Amino acid sequence: MGGDYTVVGSRARRLDGPEKVTGKAVYLDDMQFKGMLHGAILQSPHAHARIKSIDTSAAEALPGVKAVLTAGNVPDTKYGVSPARYDENILAIDRVRYVGDEVAAVAAVDLETAHQALELIKVEYEPLPFVLDIDQATAEGAPQLHQEYLGNLTAEVHQEFGEVARGFAESDLIRTDTFVNKRQDGGFIEPPRSVAVHDLSGNLTLYSSTQVPHYVQRTIAMLTGLSVGKVRVVKPYVGGGFGPKASASPCDILSSLLSMKTGRPVKIAMSREQVFLHCRARHQFKHVMKTGYTKDGIIKALEHTCYLEGGAYSSFGIATVYYAGSLLAAPYRLPHMKYDGYRVYTNKPACGAQRGHGGVAARACFEQQMDLVAEELGMDPIELRLKNIMETGDVSCNDLSMSSLGMKECLEAVQGGSDWNAKKGKLPPGKGIGMAAGFFVSGAGYPIYRSETFHCTVTIKVQEDGGTVLVKTAAAEIGQGSDTTMAMIAAEAIGIPLEAVRLVSGDTDYGIDLGAYSSRTTLMTGHATREAGEQVKEMILTALAGELGVERERLDIKDGVVEIKGEAVDFGPLRTKYLKEHRGWGGMPSGDKLTFTEAARMAYLKLGTIVGTGKYKPPVLGGKFKGAAVGTSPAYGCSAQVAEVTVDLETGQVTVDNITDAHDCGQAINLTSVEAQMEGSVSMGLGEAMFEEVKFDDQGRVLNPSLGEYHIPTVLDMPRMRCIVVESGEPNGPFGAKEVGEGAIMPTIPAILNAVHDATGVTITELPITPERVLMALKQKKRDE
Amino acid sequence: MLLPRFSYHQPASVAEALEVLGQHGDQAAIIAGGTDLLVNMKHGKLAPRHLVGLEGIDGLEEIGADNGSLVVGPRLTASALAASGELSGAAQALALGAASLGSPQVRNRATVGGNVCTARPAADMCVPLLVLGAKALLAGPDGPRELPLDEFFLGPGQTAKKPGELLTGLSLPRPAEGSGAGYEKLGLRKALEIALVNVAAAIWLEPDGKTIKQAKVALGAVAPVPMLSPGAEAALTGQTAGEEAFAQAAEAAATDAKPISDHRGSAQYRREVVQVLTRRALGQAWQAALGQ
Amino acid sequence: MDKMRIVLTVNGQDHELLAAPNRTLAQTLREDLELTGTKQGCEVGDCGSCTVLMDGEPVNSCLVLAVQASGKAITTIEGVAEGNQLHPVQDAMVEHGAVQCGFCTPGMVLSAVSLLDKVPDPGDGEIRQALSGNLCRCTGYQKIVEAVQDAASKMERS
Structure with a gap:
């Protein structure tokens, strides 16, 4: 539980706040480079076609065009996210596999010329038969996307934990339910953009609006042939990521190659339409869950099948298909679980990771079914959940270890916070209340490529004059607030106020950091920051102990002041020395306490520049079975939500009136940012529940590639949210902290679905919950009665 | 996203506008708020060589009275109409429709004339104008003419307005008691x-x-x-x-x-x-x- | 396509420019005047990140031609703070944690400032209406609405 902290747990103003509210914050598109060229990418108009020929001569001849790339003059190295499925080419070789597949790229003196050049590239296609959904892709004789992965299967998973047959034999109530979500888009407001600068020394600096500078650095090095050390990736402020920016983009790769070819900075920016064509966002999942319960409501067994419609390339797909199964093993005690998962290629843009990676639709299906079970058993949904929840110390059937889990506290918090007992079952027709729970990892237990690498390293340098420290981390601030969180952790670890911390981040030159994904930064980079901070403090205090001639154990630093236990110590000579160095200055230390500034200055004079380093990688986690790594984490956050809705029984339109949300983040570092992540998660979950769906025509073209026709929630669509922060104190987290950024999305969709059921009696098993879908279900229910 | 190239004309009167439109025929497009036209141009769906802006012409941005009717200026924005005190009684329909269009930023630019000439099947201002029996007032090389709106709309994005014509107003019956x-x-x-x-x-x-x-x-x-x-x-x-x-x-x-x-x-x-x-x-x- | 002479009054300062007719106001502000606080998220009027005030009213600067803005008074995000003194809306946005990725923030601030200029004491519904053309994917809007309410009450008091 909340420790005795000075900075941690407060409501700090974000370090980046003032720059962002004044428009001074620099994003990729705001950067200027002398002699910069503009790149553009030619994309396939066909869902599947053979490239018979490409003629770039007219484009090359256009004045102002500096380079044209096709598969013929770029490396044929395959790449992707997971090394086990490198299935992408830099530019299409012989074949395009979706509308939007990259075919050629140009760099020109301005964007207008670059676009003209694209129009001059003549590509002769021979259209091929294509598959747009799971049924088509898995049918016998279906056109195949990749010869290496036949059956159009990116990956399949078959796992059984415990003895499922026994579990069902012990069950009194067995239900089978299905659930389908829709392909989602990241909906970040800043489209991906990059500028690559290849210099005369052969170094490549890539500025990119990415979530993962480290992985981008590796991919670029692999594809360009440059050594990793010569590739530097710099992330300016980034306008949101949510998963789809968690791998190297065509902008990153092609701007790098174009800059190497032209010797000039090259910028490539995606249009909003291209964001939809590139996708890499949430898959479409089809879940079938057969679950057994005893008549007392104890879960006995789950048999689960899931199909993922994945698009033309793997992206994160292998991890996604594993997550879709493994993240059901908690937060309820589930002794027997069988999972069969299939990730299917289709001739559509590739899906990847998005907030709540792999687990969101699965969670919705499971939690919706749980409410239906509660109804059949005549049990309150919260009571049913309380009977089954895991507690701190529990380990799931697939070896996920709950080192802290405030699930019970979350359930009770939303029960009280929403006035559940007064509302459940007591609302008039058209009004409903529903709840759900969920959990998520605090950082993936393993990196995306197999490696014993540290997941992050952090350096803290004490400024030589002593007053401030500089934290250097390669972590990726993409809006979630990691810069401020790391500065707060550094301040707490050293014992200084937040104002004494400066921080730079998001640059591969600052160290290793796997980036902003899997809700890893607070726990992992937080550990490394804390370690670096404690090292700095130790160095300063050891030097100080020597100087003052006292035992090190008697010294501590708190809130910028040195605390000396026991009898008084004369630090007069030390202060005199400091004051002499600053003759004529204002604001000098005074009073009866030695300041951190004086101590740090003294330590520098003794030792030279004081630098602390921190590092983190999780211990060996998880079981030994195939896929055991996916779902492992040093810690798990969990949450519960209650949704209240109004359903217009004549049109079917659902309005979410209220959300009560409780999340166990272990220990809030910045309380305001914890709530902000909870609220943001709810809004993304609400969007997926209510509106969001990337739609395609029968030729595989996106029908709604705009923020006008792809509907993310506006301020008028968001209900009032009441956020309750639960702090269970995570032993594996820095100062007890764990995730909040993704676990908080887990209950949103099922809570809304369960509220709609409460309001209407209908069960919606396909997202989004459009008015039409609800009205048709209401009519069907009437016919059935 | 880039706009294709075009020349921009700012006629100072309806007569001047008609002259420019006459000169360029179907190469010219009229622009008011631009919230629809510029989107289509950015998407490459339209590429007029000449844009004719109406901001220099007086009198197109007010609600006037003409005998028993109200004449709504085509350059009035959705925001202006939503807040207009003159649209009372049945005419309030237009204000209600205008208020529900797009977003505040769009409403501050989108005009009623543009909404009518764009003729989308779901247009927020067109549907209300129909219940008001509105007539399109058109100026053209052959003189002015009036056309009831239900005859004006021909199909999605298609109207009875000829390339050389300009919508100069929408005429509605004066708001009646009751x-x-x-x-x-x-x-x-x-x-x-x-x-x-x-x-x-x-x-x-x-x-x-x-x-x-x-x-x-x-x-x-x-x-x-x-x-x-x-x-x-x-x-x-x-x-x-x-x-x-x-x-x-x-x-x-x-x-x-x-x-x-x-x-x-x-x-x-x-x-x-x-x-x-x-x-x-x-x-x-x-x-x-x-x-x- | 002849360039046209235009005068933009931006944040109180007149700029005489030669603008190609197909330049949008957003491009002109960002590229010619280097006022890059105005963001572009969709370029077709769907997201509101390029919101600026034109004669006090919020507009999507991606859908205004620079030539159409000639003679108008434009306020961009750079014109909201006075030196390093944040506008109450800006200060409240920082204080309430209403800023995450920050990409929608300049447009959001301008929509809010425009509202408070006209309605000093808006209710929750009025605030939400005024911000309904500014998409934000990070915050769920709650802290933004709270910040605007707080700014309004502080401005009322001062």
């Missing part, structure tokens, strides 16, 4: 949304405050053009205002609607919703007519 309007829109989101179905209704009551002297219902997104429902009108005229009459009119409107199924919604659902929204819009109009 009249009121309603507007209902169903979309997924509550802002930045094109209607899945939208319905405007206007009611003119007899002095007894009960009998419907006249009523009109217009439907959006259920036909290639915004459309009037003659069935609803027939079901209401001369009837006593109230739930029964409105329900019958709603049924007639659903029959009149000619929706198709597309990725945004099925024909069947749209027809169902027409009925619900018509009933609600009429209820709203009635309350407004009663001054409540």
Whole structure:
């Protein structure tokens, strides 16, 4: 539980706040480079076609065009996210596999010329038969996307934990339910953009609006042939990521190659339409869950099948298909679980990771079914959940270890916070209340490529004059607030106020950091920051102990002041020395306490520049079975939500009136940012529940590639949210902290679905919950009665 | 995203505008707020070589009176119309429709003339204008002409306006005592949304405050053009205002609607919703007519 | 396509420019005047990140031609703070944690400032209406609405 902290747990103003509210914050598109060229990418108009020929001569001849790339003059190295499925080419070789597949790229003196050049590239296609959904892709004789992965299967998973047959034999109530979500888009407001600068020394600096500078650095090095050390990736402020920016983009790769070819900075920016064509966002999942319960409501067994419609390339797909199964093993005690998962290629843009990676639709299906079970058993949904929840110390059937889990506290918090007992079952027709729970990892237990690498390293340098420290981390601030969180952790670890911390981040030159994904930064980079901070403090205090001639154990630093236990110590000579160095200055230390500034200055004079380093990688986690790594984490956050809705029984339109949300983040570092992540998660979950769906025509073209026709929630669509922060104190987290950024999305969709059921009696098993879908279900229910 | 190249003309009078339009024929496009035209140009769907801006022409941005009618200037923005005090009674329909268009930023630029000339089947200002019996006032090389709006809309994005013509106003009957309007829109989101179905209704009551002297219902997104429902009108005229009459009119409107199924919604659902929204819009109009 | 002479009054300062007719106001502000606080998220009027005030009213600067803005008073995000003194709306946005990725923030601030200029004491509904053309994917809007309410009450008091 909340420790005795000075900075941690407060409501700090974000370090980046003032720059962002004044428009001074620099994003990729705001950067200027002398002699910069503009790149553009030619994309396939066909869902599947053979490239018979490409003629770039007219484009090359256009004045102002500096380079044209096709598969013929770029490396044929395959790449992707997971090394086990490198299935992408830099530019299409012989074949395009979706509308939007990259075919050629140009760099020109301005964007207008670059676009003209694209129009001059003549590509002769021979259209091929294509598959747009799971049924088509898995049918016998279906056109195949990749010869290496036949059956159009990116990956399949078959796992059984415990003895499922026994579990069902012990069950009194067995239900089978299905659930389908829709392909989602990241909906970040800043489209991906990059500028690559290849210099005369052969170094490549890539500025990119990415979530993962480290992985981008590796991919670029692999594809360009440059050594990793010569590739530097710099992330300016980034306008949101949510998963789809968690791998190297065509902008990153092609701007790098174009800059190497032209010797000039090259910028490539995606249009909003291209964001939809590139996708890499949430898959479409089809879940079938057969679950057994005893008549007392104890879960006995789950048999689960899931199909993922994945698009033309793997992206994160292998991890996604594993997550879709493994993240059901908690937060309820589930002794027997069988999972069969299939990730299917289709001739559509590739899906990847998005907030709540792999687990969101699965969670919705499971939690919706749980409410239906509660109804059949005549049990309150919260009571049913309380009977089954895991507690701190529990380990799931697939070896996920709950080192802290405030699930019970979350359930009770939303029960009280929403006035559940007064509302459940007591609302008039058209009004409903529903709840759900969920959990998520605090950082993936393993990196995306197999490696014993540290997941992050952090350096803290004490400024030589002593007053401030500089934290250097390669972590990726993409809006979630990691810069401020790391500065707060550094301040707490050293014992200084937040104002004494400066921080730079998001640059591969600052160290290793796997980036902003899997809700890893607070726990992992937080550990490394804390370690670096404690090292700095130790160095300063050891030097100080020597100087003052006292035992090190008697010294501590708190809130910028040195605390000396026991009898008084004369630090007069030390202060005199400091004051002499600053003759004529204002604001000098005074009073009866030695300041951190004086101590740090003294330590520098003794030792030279004081630098602390921190590092983190999780211990060996998880079981030994195939896929055991996916779902492992040093810690798990969990949450519960209650949704209240109004359903217009004549049109079917659902309005979410209220959300009560409780999340166990272990220990809030910045309380305001914890709530902000909870609220943001709810809004993304609400969007997926209510509106969001990337739609395609029968030729595989996106029908709604705009923020006008792809509907993310506006301020008028968001209900009032009441956020309750639960702090269970995570032993594996820095100062007890764990995730909040993704676990908080887990209950949103099922809570809304369960509220709609409460309001209407209908069960919606396909997202989004459009008015039409609800009205048709209401009519069907009437016919059935 | 880049706009294609074009020349920009700023005529100072309607006559000058007609001259420019005449010179360039179908190479010219008229721009007011640009919230639709510029989007289409950025997407490469339109590439006029000449844009004719109307900001230099006086008198296109006001609501004027002409005998028994109101003349709404085509350059009035949705924001201006939504806040206009002159659109009372049945004419309030236009203000209601204008208020539900797009977003504040879009409403500050989008004009009623643009909304009419763009002629989208779900256009938030066109559907209300139909129930008001609005006429398009056109200036052209052959002199001015007037065209009832239900004859003006020919298809999605297509109107009876000829390339050399300019919409100079929309004429509506003056707001009458005992009249009121309603507007209902169903979309997924509550802002930045094109209607899945939208319905405007206007009611003119007899002095007894009960009998419907006249009523009109217009439907959006259920036909290639915004459309009037003659069935609803027939079901209401001369009837006593109230739930029964409105329900019958709603049924007639659903029959009149000619929706198709597309990725945004099925024909069947749209027809169902027409009925619900018509009933609600009429209820709203009635309350407004009663001054409540 | 002849360039045209235009005068933009931006944040109180007149700029005489030669603008190609197909330049948008957003491009002109960002590229010619280097006022890059105005963001572009969709370029077709769907997201509101390029919101600026034109004669006090919020507009999507991606859908205004520079030539159409000639003679108008434009306020961009750079014109909201006075030196390093944040506007109450800006200060409240920082204080309430209403800023995450920050990409929608400049447009959001301008919509809010425009509202408070006209309605000093807006209710929750009015605030939400005024911000309904500014999409934010990070915050769920709650802290933004709270910040605007707080700014309004502080401005009322001062």
